[in-house]
Amino acid sequence: MPRPRRKVLSLTSAIVVAASLILVAIVYGAHLFSQKTGQLASAALDVSLAELKLSRAFNILLEAESSQRGFLLTHDEAYLEPFKAARDAMNSHLAGAEIQMKSLGMATAPVAMAVLGNAADQKFSELERTISLVKQGQTIDAATINGGRDLMTQARDIVIAQRAALAAIRADKIDQAQRSAERLALLTILGVAAVVILSLIALAQFMSRSKELQLAHEKLATAKEALEERVRERTRDLQTANDEIQRYAYIVGHDLRAPLVNIIGFARELDMAANAIMPLFARQELQRDDPAIVKARRAIDEDIPEALKFIQASATRMDSLINAILSVSRLGRLPPQPQSIDLAALTMNCIASLQHSLNEADASISIEGRLPSFVSDARAMEQIMTNLLDNAVKYLSSERAGRVVVRGSRIGSQVRIEVEDNGRGVAPSDHERIFDLFRRSGKQDRPGEGIGLAHVRRLVRRLGGDISVRSDGKTGSVFSVMLPSDLRDAISKGAVHG
Amino acid sequence: MDDRHQTVTIVMIEDDAGHARLIEKNIRRAAVCNEIVGFNNGAEALEYLQPNGTEPHPAAHRPLLILLDLNLPDMSGLDILARLKGNEHTRRFPIIVLTTTDDSREIEKCYDLGANAYITKPLDYDNFSTAIRQLGLFLAVIQIPEMA
Incomplete structure (x- = not known):
């Protein structure tokens, strides 16, 4: 004034x-x-x-x-x-x-x-x-x-x-x-x-x-309206950018596959060709001390199979990476289906499907207190919980008996779900990185492609929420998922792309 | 191979030369000797088949089997599929869709448009070879549409 x-x-x-x-x-x-x-x-x-x-x-x-x-x-x-x-x-x-x-x-x-x-x-x-x-x-x-x-x-x-x-x-x-x-x-x-x-x-x-x-009041109202409009604009821009990235990922994934089909296909053809030549060298009448023949034999017996093995292994690995990109990008293409979720029952189902790994690791998962019910996408929630629990069991510490705790609470119009384990934890420098595609933390002694958490974060964000991790990198970790308690509201407010 | 099968011409619409070669190799390996006519883009293939013309193209008087790749540089394979199946001169030709994707929605769409079979170009080459060889068996049993 x-x-x-x-x-x-x-x-x-x-x-x-x-x-x-x-x-x-x-x-x-x-x-x-x-x-x-x-x-x-x-x-x-x-x-x-x-x-x-x-x-x-x-x-x-x-x-x-x-x-x-x-x-x-x-x-x-x-x-x-x-x-x-x-x-x-x-x-x-x-x-x-x-x-x-x-x-x-x-x-x-x-x-x-x-x-x-x-x-x-x-x-x-x-x-x-x-x-x-x-x-x-x-x-x-x-x-x-x-x-x-x-x-x-x-x-x-x-x-x-x-x-x-x-x-x-x-x-x-x-x-x-x-x-x-x-x-x-x-x-x-x-x-x-x-x-x-x-x-x-x-x-x-x-x-x-x-x-x-x-006048001040009107100015304030105008400013607020402008601000809200800007937020809406940014949300739209972000949504557009996000959609673009997804289309891009899909197209790239798709187009990368075509050359890969050739690499794998012709590697296999080469293999067949080599196999066709191989009987020739087994013939008795061949001059075994002829250096040219020794060299060709080695190429047929060792060099070509080795090269083909590496080509095939790399192509297979590349194929699984492309599949991951395709599956993560495909997630965003299906609109979420809001429905009532009984988190306790859903978690029990996930635990049951992990029973084999739990027995092997001699670990246990328990639910602490009452888990909230809320409205979200059931399939996405199932994947989120399965991935988090699977990770918790996968990265337990060999030094202590594995204990995983699931808890949840409602905070205003949000629901917080936490999965806590006493496993080997995530180093603080990796807290953000682990949610990126193909990125993993700690000693690489467990099978995996670095897809699970990227997938989870993609799903959580798709439901209008976010995920974070707390860990000292030694004694365990807590993965915390925040979600809107009613996905329908989030969709109608434009916070989630329906 | 009896004479009837010899008359079936395989039209392959595939832009990737490598893929085309691999498919051909596997077809031949399955002892299928039918003529293969290849196109590396949609426009030329449509010109050959002329699905929009009132008179069928001379080539279309022969029984054809169409192998169609969905990812073409100039037009969508789905578009070609829809046009071939929407024209009375070409709609009875069996169409086998070839694609790199295993997206179930895309597969459904192909069948909705009238595709007769769907082969994913898998990264597991042996499976792919098997599928193409089964195509040879398929050629042995398909009913060739009655020509006018």
Whole structure:
């Protein structure tokens, strides 16, 4: 990837951290503003309460005055009923109002309230005095009434002034609350906008990253497909090359035989010709001391038969080599026939056919554990096992009793079959060579053409498997055959030429 | 040898001169004196036998025995076999296939195409001689096709 992964990761985490911080700030700001709004609202409530109490006190004063007026005009004591508790009620409201105003931090409140209290007090005193004068039957002079009106005016002015001051404070508090709410709204909008922008950036980041991933994925898939195609191509090429080699081997084998027929045929004819001459030399009348006749006789009696013997032996040997080439090349021409194989039964059959050699060599073959069943070509398997077991028995060591062990196991979709012997082994330098045609290992003291293992390897490969040998070259060897457990799968996958 | 046998001509289609000579030697050794006409390629042999012609070749009026090698330089012996057996003028001539292979599938194919006998040119020369000499006996008993 051209783009460093770390950078993408750190950018994404930075966005996440920033968005989180903004959200925390919004929550904290909302908390602060709501606290402040709460304080302002409670202050506004205090203002209203103070106003209410102040108004209530002044109303009580007015009621007291009208109660007094009623009594003065009618001398009816019933009018004095509201008057009786009025003074205490008014004082309590005034005191309450003063406390509220003080708590609102109104600096002028104590002085104004003291003046108001004083005026109200004097007014009540004036009201009580006039009432008691009327009760005693005396009249009231104008000066008293005038003094009372002045006190009322003074009290009303103070109340109005204080209410105006309170109204101003309330307006201020409401204004503050409004501004605070606006700020909160603005903060929230900005915060949300920031979070949205960050989210969009993160999303874009994610999209581009997943697009990159998608592209990488597609590239990988293409590369894999190309690789598989190449493997298929190589397999086809190998198959073609292999087929060619087989045809070549077949043709060569075939064509080599024609001259061989002549060599053998005419050697035999020569033999017959020599035999025809031979009686001549047996005749008595021949000059036995004639050097020419002695020479010719030797040629007829010794040289020609010797030459013919070598010609015939070599031709026969060449014929068996050609036969081996033909038989190995012919193997590849028959398509393998997949069928279910009971390896244990097949091995038992091979052992039975080797019984004679086993008795002669005083050796034994045993099957270790359970041999797997699988699907392959039965005839090929029989030849493979017979060859391997035959070899194992053939190359036992004279130093110890021969023991051959056959074991097998299934490994995934493969089957491994091992033939282990304690014979003379195969030198490490020959591990590959012994599978070549006409190549043999060790002391050449056993009959054989070096065909068996080449044949086995050809068969095993034909079945989609391979064969190898492990040996220290002294204490025995293990031939290990790996085969697909189901030849049908191998054929359908193209691993085996069906 | 009676006169009837003398009239049978042996046509040998064999490209290897050595093989041809060895076969001839063994035939003669079996006291078979019939005329032997040899060809070392398929084209000339077919021209002689003319199996595709509507009129049989004058040579084909005589009873023939054909010895056919499968490995010829110019065409496959199997091809010649199929053409000879596919033509009404030549299909009754006995054909004996000679070859170096002992491949059972090839032998089967020859019999499927109508070969009358099959002789492997063996590396064991004595067996080969015996087979050719038996061919002499074969010549003594074959029914010569009725000529038109």
